[in-house]
Amino acid sequence: MKPKHQRLFLICSALMGLGIAGSLVLVAFQDTLVFFYTPSDLLQKNISPQQRIRVGGLVDMDSPQQRGENVHFKITDQKETIMVSYHGILPDLFREGQGVVAEGYLMNPTHFQAESVLAKHDENYMPREVAEGLREQCK
Amino acid sequence: MxxxxxxxxxxxxxxxxxLPLSFAVMIILLCAGLYTGLVTSPPDFIQGDTMRIMYIHVPASWMALLVYGFLALMSLFAIVWRHPLAEVLAISAAPIGALFTALSLITGSLWGKPIWGAFWVWDARLTSVLVLLFLYAGYWALYKSFSHPEQGIRAASLLALVGVINLPIIKGSVEWWNTLHQPASVIKLSAPSIHSTMLTPLLLMAGAYFCYFVSMLLIRARTELNRRKLYVLEAKP
Incomplete structure (x- = not known):
């Protein structure tokens, strides 16, 4: 084997080993790599009220109730729903059906006290007229 | 031969x-991309005019990944075949890639504040791109930290190859884990989920960024080759 073939073999095997090690690490840390839990995740996990976590999902239709800076709304992942209370200013994008991520504490299995709320947008981009056209078709 | x-x-x-050809194409694409992106393309139905940041943010991110792939490939050639041109191309590409990565992070941050409500969050996508910036910086630091440039290039090339592992992580981060960052709109198996009136300026800008990379790479590589020639000439009595 020529030296350059030796080097090529060495590098390829080293990178393969590194790739396998890396993917094992990522799979092992799956739980901590997520930015937020969905309401369904919360049911399966035992989360204490002292633990600061993030919950993400869609703002449930007709759920937001605003009184001054006190807001109550429901976050849903279409399977499970959780009630969220928040005191503060909501992001501009906040609306019914919009994706949001709330950070705070799970007071009890059905009630989440948020300290900050971030809006999440999806990968769909279109002009307003096209969006309205789509909405008409759906009706 | x-x-x-x-x-x-x-x-x-x-x-x-x-070199002048790629520079000219870049100017044309940049003008077309900026004009269609800022003037003729419509605002988004949710984000309004803020989504126009996409036209400078997304191509920068694509190029950050592409240039890293190029850097890693050249590093492989440099280590295995010890080819001098691959070394020159690798060290010429690295700062340009770092520039794209920094641009992607800065514009992304400016986009995040009005839409998400935060300049920065530690989600998987943002963090892995920050790691990419550190890889570029580490590559350059390692290359510069040896008194013999040859040794520096060899050590830095190894780092560049190890860092390849980060590329699939960046791409996969938005699919594998919950992130605040949106999933891919264009580069995915299904059809792009972005309207054609917005896709056009995006692709024009991507073309302009690519030609910018080619132009800067050629300028830097030619300078480096001439510098090496000079070095050899000076070494000879």
Whole structure:
């Protein structure tokens, strides 16, 4: 084997080993790599009220109730729903059906006290007229 | 003869007309991309005019990944075949890639504040792109930390190859884990989920960024080759 073939073999095997090690690490840390839990995740996990976590999902239709800076709304992942209370200013994008991520504490299995709320947008981009056209078709 | 196309002398000859060409194409694409992106394309149905940041943010991110792939490939050639032109291309590409990565992070942050409500969050996508910036910085620091540039390039090339592992992580981060960052709109298996009136300026800008990369790469590589020539000439009495 020529030296350059030796080097090529060495590098390829080293990178393969590194790739396998890396993917094992990522799979092992799956739980901590997520930015937020969905309401369904919360049911399966035992989360204490002292633990600061993030919950993400869609703002449930007709759920937001605003009184001054006190807001109550429901976050849903279409399977499970959780009630969220928040005191503060909501992001501009906040609306019914919009994706949001709330950070705070799970007071009890059905009630989440948020300290900050971030809006999440999806990968769909279109002009307003096209969006309205789509909405008409759906009706 | 083998490897004729990769001989430094041949490279200098071929790239001489290529440089003004790529620069001219870049100017044309940039003007077309900025005009369609800022003037003729419609605002988004949810984000309004803020989504126009996409036209500078997304191509920068694509190029950050592409340039890293190029850097890693050249590093492989430099380590395995010890080819001088691959070394020159690798060290010429690294700062340009770092520039794209920084641009992607800065514009992304400016986009995040009005839409998400935060300049920065530690989600998987943002963090892995920050790691990419550190990889570029580490590459450059390692290359510069040896008194012999040859040794520096060899050590830095190894780092560049190890860092390849980060590329699939960046791409996969928005699919594998919950992130605040949106999933891919264009580069995915299904059709792009972005309207054609917005896709056009995005692709024009991506073309402009690519030609910018080619132009800067050629300028830097030609300078480095000439510098090496000078070095050899000076070394000889």
């Amino acid at each position: 083998k490897h004729t196309w990769a001989r430094p002398g041949f490279f200098l000859k071929v790239t001489k007309p290529l």
